[in-house]
């Protein structure tokens with residue numbers, strides 16, 4: 001199969017190593033533009049993408065009030081926006097950030113997992129998988145500009161990126177706190193965290209459902225850099241320049257080499273993972289825990 005055809009059918013890192021075997025050489029070029037992306041700004045209701053053609057860098061602003069919770073609809077928008085950028089060979093880097101004050105993302109939308117039919121839960125979980133596969137397997141340089149709290153799925157989203165810059169504000173927190181809700185982070189959440197901070201730290205963090213302050217997150221390597229709140233986005237853009245200086249093919253293949261085994265593990269088990277999730281999340285005891293957690297969120301607000 002010609003390299004271009006490989007790229008067209010398999011954008012993202014998942015297909016990158018296999019492109020090598022099918023092309024016979026290491027010219028890992030970006031996918032051709034299937035979707036013309038010549039405008040400098042595009043907006044869905046919940047996502048705004050600013051693309052600077054001169055630098056080849058796009059900034060994706062999450063703007064789903066109040067807390068950028070990752071609902072089925074929002075995840076779909078995020079995936080469509082990412083796919084468009086991935087297909088545009090002139091886009092080499094992506095910064096993801098939040099337009100909501102104080103919050104990067106509150107994680108998966110609990111309302112998509114609470115009191116919903118098994119069919120809805122399955123659709124929702126497929127969208128969560130899709131988001132993770134697309135971000136973790138992106139060919140682009142991805143930087144998370146974490147300008148607020150980022151629990152659970154929000155932390156996962158930031159961990160899919162190549163680099164994380166967080167606002168140095170002790171009121172913010174980041175981590176995989178699923179056990180605190182009485183639920184369990186699936187194996188690919190766990191794998192992503194292990195790949196980021198190591199096995200022992202992940203084991204403790206997951207069991208205790210730890211949410212880290214920015215300073216603690218920096219100490220364990222969950223984020224790479226802390227800056228003043230006002231500097232998160234500009235620092236992300238500056239950092240991007242350093243990453244852009246590396247030849248794409250070498251960086252992409254290296255990223256793929258590091259991430260492919262983790263990606264393949266979910267890609268080969270998607271259906272079983274959906275079934276597991278649905279079976280787990282629809283249990284009475286788990287629904288009860290989620291209901292209590294939602295109540296707690298509301299009480300805390302009052």
Ligand SMILES: CCC/C=C/C(=O)SCCNC(=O)CCNC(=O)[C@H](O)C(C)(C)COP(=O)([O-])OP(=O)([O-])OC[C@H]1O[C@@H](n2cnc3c(N)ncnc32)[C@H](O)[C@@H]1OP(=O)([O-])[O-]
Pocket residue numbers: 066067069102103105106107108109110111149151152153154177178181183184185186294297298301
């Ligand atoms: C196997 C499954 C794996 C699961 C992975 C996950 O990600 S599980 C997810 C684990 N995620 C968490 O544990 C994070 C839970 N959230 C938080 O800790 C805080 O909201 C915050 C720190 C993100 C922001 O604090 P803040 O003071 O700026 O904001 P606030 O607290 O005042 O909330 C405003 C409104 O948003 C609502 N709402 C919030 N989050 C969610 C949500 N995920 N979903 C839906 N709704 C959510 C909240 O109820 C309130 O609604 P109301 O009363 O207006 O109708």
